[in-house]
Amino acid sequence: MKTLYEVQQVLKRYGIFIYVGKRLWDIELMMIELKKIHEQGLIEDDEYFKAYLVLKQEHRIEEQKEMENKE
Template sequence: MYTYYDLLQQIKIYGTFIYTGDRESDLALITEEVKTLKSNGLFSSKEYSQAMVIIMQEKTRVQ
């Protein structure tokens, strides 16, 4: 997982589709979904770390 698109594809595997039309809201929802996937044991520590880095990069890009 290297890009925002890769992250979206990864969470789609678990049945989560996020699109609100507002990138900041999307990122907030994706952050919560990634945390949930990690707490449920579906994301490894490495995947969680990569996802959070991607989210932070996107948040920087949006602002």
């Protein structure tokens, strides 16, 4: 798992569709939902950690873009 799209496909398997309108907020909500399905034991640890790392990386990229736009 390497892309945000792949993480979205994982969440879609559980009926979770996220679109808030701001990419950063979408990523944050995906993190919350991913954590919930992991805590419920619906997703394997390895898949969870791969998806979480993708989300963390994408979140970092979006934060950097916002910082650059403010400067």
